[in-house]
Structure formats: structure tokens, C-alpha cells
Amino acid sequence: MQHVKTDGNGGVAALEVAAVSYSYGSKRALSDVSFAIAPASFTVLLGLNGAGKTTLFSLISRLYSTRNGTIRIFGNDVARASGEALRRLGIVFQARTLDLDLSVYQNLSYHASLHGIGARQARQRIDTLLKQMDMGDRLHDKARSLSGGQMRRIEIARALLHEPPLLLLDEATVGLDIQSRAGILATIRKLVATEGIGVLWATHLIDEVEDGDQVVVLREGRLVAAGKVTDVVKSTGTKTLRDAFSRLSGLDSRQITDIEP
Numbered sequence: 001m002q003h004v005k006t007d008g009n010g011g012v013a014a015l016e017v018a019a020v021s022y023s024y025g026s027k028r029a030l031s032d033v034s035f036a037i038a039p040a041s042f043t044v045l046l047g048l049n050g051a052g053k054t055t056l057f058s059l060i061s062r063l064y065s066t067r068n069g070t071i072r073i074f075g076n077d078v079a080r081a082s083g084e085a086l087r088r089l090g091i092v093f094q095a096r097t098l099d100l101d102l103s104v105y106q107n108l109s110y111h112a113s114l115h116g117i118g119a120r121q122a123r124q125r126i127d128t129l130l131k132q133m134d135m136g137d138r139l140h141d142k143a144r145s146l147s148g149g150q151m152r153r154i155e156i157a158r159a160l161l162h163e164p165p166l167l168l169l170d171e172a173t174v175g176l177d178i179q180s181r182a183g184i185l186a187t188i189r190k191l192v193a194t195e196g197i198g199v200l201w202a203t204h205l206i207d208e209v210e211d212g213d214q215v216v217v218l219r220e221g222r223l224v225a226a227g228k229v230t231d232v233v234k235s236t237g238t239k240t241l242r243d244a245f246s247r248l249s250g251l252d253s254r255q256i257t258d259i260e261p
């Protein structure tokens, strides 16, 4: 797999979001949001429902076009050089998107061909990714027969088929049991460490954040904090991320969720 640190992009942010605003009609969803994430790092995009996480992902992936501000992936502007930018991006959206009537292999190989990956190379890549996702024995199973967590793992494998050095996941563990959530999060953290992939992990669950992570906190479309967890906690004058997040999001800390209700 391509390793970010050796691909000639040294010093360039994996993702740079600069002064991005977005409105749905008169509804402002993002206001002047700026932050950057480093290659081979794990960054949590933390925000309550409605904070603007999905809107931001839609802009980064060009599902919506950016009207105000600039988004760059490894230095490539997603508006002006979208091919170059999107080639470096893998994304897992919140909604389930596997074709349930196809096998795991069919789901993945179809996607590989969309990326222009030849059949032989695709097969090797699929085998490698399924092993990394602990799904090596499910190649010929129908997607329909998989659990929610297993489907998510296949969607992550699919997002990585074209070897992107940047991976975005939008509430990837929503609706999963505690064990599946922890397993998926651990797998993604391992990918950051072993493959050098930069990850932006969007969630509203603070127990998915670790002290060593970078965090970007959105509140009602505004960036209210960004940096290392310990620094963000310190900057709010609190002692725990739970208290810091409750202060930053204007909630009582008892309203901050650890796990799915």
C-alpha cells in the first residue's frame, strides 16, 4: 500500500479545510470552518447531531460543491483538481450502501472496476483488505447474510480499494453493538499506525476518543475547538473530555452520550 510519508507529499496536510461555509437555502449548516489534519494521523470530528459533520463530508467528497472556502486533499483543491483530490480519498458514509443481493466479492470487484483496477490486481487487493478487516472467510457470502458490523467492515474495505491515503468515516459505528463498535474502531486505528492512512472519524460519541487523538469539535456549524485532546480539555479549563465537550457544545455533561441509546 502507498505510504503517505514516502509519496512526495511531505509537509502537505492530508486534508485542509479553509474558511468553508455552506447553507441549505436560508439554513446555515457550516460557518467559516477551518482546520487541517496531518497524514497518518487519527482525527475525531466531534459534534452533536446537526453540528454539520455530514454536510462537511459531502463537501469534501464533492457530493455538494463548495461555494465558500477551499478544501484540499494532499494539496489538491477538490473544486479545481477534483480528479487528483478524490483519487486520494476513501469515504464511508453513514447510510448503508452494499448491494445485499451480491456477494462480498461482487460488491468489492464491481467497485474496483469503477476505479479502473484490473481483475487480477483487484482480487489481490480484496484478499488483503478482507484479511485486514478480519473478513477473509466471507468472500463468497451474500452481503445480506452479514451482521451490521460486518457490512461496515466490507464498506471500509471498499473505500480502501484504490489505496487512498485519506479515509473519512461518518458515524461508522452508529447502530452497532458495543463489541462491534470497539472492533471497528481498533481496526481503523491499526490502519493509521501500520498503513500510514490519515483518518477523519466523525462521531457524537465521546467514548470513541482517546487522549492521544486530534479532535475537531463542531457546534451548530461552527468550529469551537481543534487540536490534541489534552490541549482542548486544558483550553476549556475542565479536567475531562466529557466536561470539555459539554462546555463546548453548551450541554449539561449528563446529556453527552457515551453509547447508543
Ligand SMILES: Nc1ncnc2c1ncn2[C@@H]1O[C@H](COP(=O)(O)OP(=O)(O)OP(=O)(O)O)[C@@H](O)[C@H]1O
Pocket (backbone or CB within 6 Å): 024, 027, 028, 029, 047, 048, 049, 050, 051, 052, 053, 054, 055, 056, 171
Ligand atoms: N438537505 C438539507 N436541507 C436542509 N437542511 C439540512 C439538510 N441537511 C442537513 N441540514 C441541516 O444542516 C445542519 C447540519 O446537518 P448535518 O447533517 O450536516 O449534521 P450532522 O452533524 O451530520 O448531524 P447528523 O449526525 O444528525 O447527520 C442541521 O441543522 C440540519 O438540519
